[in-house]
């Protein structure tokens with residue numbers, strides 16, 4: 001198999017979700033450091049416009065969104081599995097809940113307390129306003145602290161309930177996809193504000209669990225330059241894909257479509273439909289720097305329309 005290349009930056013909590021999974025699998029992988037704001041000139045030839053962090057590349061196959069990145073990692077590196085046997089749906093459902101419900105308030109807890117003005121310039125504020133579709137206003141963020149801290153506490157308390165029978169991880173004795181997902185917001189609070197920053201000071205079971213997650217490490221990482229990753233894509237051919245002809249969308253192989261996240265960073269990516277399953281939509285696109293690449297997205301949370 002071609003190398004796993006992760007395009008990410010150190011402070012990204014969604015990237016940490018993938019890095020800890022690479023640790024769990026003790027995988028060897030290559031790392032490309034990308035900017036935390038647009039422009040991302042070395043990422044765009046690969047994704048065709050998708051701008052979120054992280055992105056996973058394997059040869060000329062580009063995987064967007066951690067929902068799909070984690071499934072693909074598990075398919076390619078199956079041991080130990082991220083999906084406990086017979087509980088795959090449960091692990092994925094908890095992951096969606098964490099990503100869509102806990103991440104936002106946890107980011108609020110961090111952003112309302114770090115010195116935004118000192119740490120980030122105007123470019124960051126402008127970028128995050130465009131990214132989220134609403135004005136990135138440090139004053140408003142600071143005022144929201146009590147509310148987002150309460151929400152984070154209440155939601156993490158539900159996660160804590162899963163650990164209340166003394167199990168080590170959310171679905172049992174071994175860590176799985178759901179644990180990697182929950183580690184994303186918990187790690188973000190810890191890495192920015194401290195290991196037991198509120199509301200974690202009220203949740204010792206979550207802190208103890210986070211220490212077990214941290215111990216998984218991040219696998220064997222080798223840093224490479226973005227240009228090297230682009231050369232890899234150029235030299236490779238995308239893997240095989242197939243379009244499910246009975247898909248309820250009615251979309252057909254060879255059709256030109258666009259794929260857009262339904263929440264943040266809503267930049268449409270256009271290409272030719274070459275793969276469609278209940279879990280993923282794959283489009284073929286071409287770029288002068290990398291030649292033909294196939295960009296894969298999850299179905300849930302993405303708007304797919306003919307273009």
Ligand SMILES: N[C@@H](CCC(=O)N[C@@H](CS)C(=O)NCC(=O)O)C(=O)O
Pocket residue numbers: 012013014015035036037038051052053054064065066067099131264265
């Ligand atoms: N649903 C996406 C969310 C990714 C996301 O929101 N990532 C943040 C960083 S943690 C981001 O893209 N921020 C803007 C940027 O990096 O340009 C996923 O699961 O990958």
